[in-house]
Amino acid sequence: MKPKIIIDCDPGHDDAIAIMMATQLTEVLGITTVSGNAPLALTTDNALLLAELVDLDAEVHAGAGKPLLIAARHAEEAHGKTGLDGPTRPKISRSAASSDAVRFIIDTVRDNDDVWLVPIGPLTNIALAVQQAPDIVERVAGISIMGGSATVGNVTATAEFNVWADPHAASIVYGAGFQSFRMAGLNLTHKFGIDEQTISELREIDNRVALFAADLFDFYLTSYQKRTSGQRVPLHDPCAVLAITHPELFNFQNRAVAVETEGVYTRGMTVVDERGWGDKPLNCEVAYEIDRDKGMQIFIETIKAYTES
Ligand code: RIB
Numbered sequence: 001m002k003p004k005i006i007i008d009c010d011p012g013h014d015d016a017i018a019i020m021m022a023t024q025l026t027e028v029l030g031i032t033t034v035s036g037n038a039p040l041a042l043t044t045d046n047a048l049l050l051a052e053l054v055d056l057d058a059e060v061h062a063g064a065g066k067p068l069l070i071a072a073r074h075a076e077e078a079h080g081k082t083g084l085d086g087p088t089r090p091k092i093s094r095s096a097a098s099s100d101a102v103r104f105i106i107d108t109v110r111d112n113d114d115v116w117l118v119p120i121g122p123l124t125n126i127a128l129a130v131q132q133a134p135d136i137v138e139r140v141a142g143i144s145i146m147g148g149s150a151t152v153g154n155v156t157a158t159a160e161f162n163v164w165a166d167p168h169a170a171s172i173v174y175g176a177g178f179q180s181f182r183m184a185g186l187n188l189t190h191k192f193g194i195d196e197q198t199i200s201e202l203r204e205i206d207n208r209v210a211l212f213a214a215d216l217f218d219f220y221l222t223s224y225q226k227r228t229s230g231q232r233v234p235l236h237d238p239c240a241v242l243a244i245t246h247p248e249l250f251n252f253q254n255r256a257v258a259v260e261t262e263g264v265y266t267r268g269m270t271v272v273d274e275r276g277w278g279d280k281p282l283n284c285e286v287a288y289e290i291d292r293d294k295g296m297q298i299f300i301e302t303i304k305a306y307t308e309s
């Protein structure tokens with residue numbers, strides 16, 4: 001039985017790969033979008049484009065156009081003006097089912113057992129849903145996020161983009177009391193990167209999804225190499241999907257994690273208590289290791305599955 005999930009995202013190159021993988025590995029009950037890598041209108045258009053590309057039978061619902069308290073900030077330097085630069089954009093025939101992602105999340109969790117929330121962008125929609133319907137926290141099977149870091153940041157020395165973009169929302173979500181809270185932070189996702197060889201493998205698969213992913217990676221890898229010394233660009237968001245479908249790939253440790261919302265140098269930092277003791281609840285299963293080879297093999301196999309039989 002495939003796990004039932006709601007993907008909350010801000011496509012975004014790595015969000016796109018997460019959607020491609022989730023469509024094969026899980027039962028996607030719906031996609032909700034949030035302002036993040038790009039403004040909401042673009043992340044919603046990109047989610048619609050991707051849902052059509054993978055022929056996903058699920059609705060897309062637009063969500064929050066700005067963070068709870070601070071101004072919206074984007075990541076054009078990483079994802080380009082459209083949020084999904086690189087491939088030629090196909091025409092989209094689909095449109096968003098609503099502009100109330102929070103209502104969709106609440107209703108879907110209340111109407112279905114064992115739903116996983118998979119937020120892979122800023123946590124604004126999830127925070128609003130938890131505030132409006134605290135009962136969903138106990139009702140879900142769990143939450144598996146891409147966000148935060150047990151070590152370094154990316155947008156600042158200490159903060160990872162998804163948490164940094166809406167730290168107040170992240171603080172609400174981390175403190176909500178989810179029984180199963182899996183965190184794929186930068187300390188983990190930086191061990192799951194793609195490179196030129198991955199792109200060549202995708203072009204050899206030669207189906208529409210593989211070629212779209214290869215064109216995404218041509219942009220994403222080049223953009224990353226221009227800005228950093230990295231040879232491989234991290235495939236952040238798919239880690240949040242694999243943490244549900246293939247938890248055996250990971251080494252999780254229970255940790256107390258809090259979000260800094262005020263610090264001059266640390267706003268948006270996930271403060272992970274590595275002491276292993278203390279008076280704070282161990283609210284998070286933090287991922288520290290991933291079997292990269294096995295994870296990449298699963299990624300390639302899911303993309304191959306789009307080859308029309
Ligand atoms: O820091 C990486 C995260 O920020 C990923 O989810 C990426 O898509 C961006 O949203």
Ligand code: CA
Nearest residue numbers: 012015120121
């Ligand atoms: Ca994302």
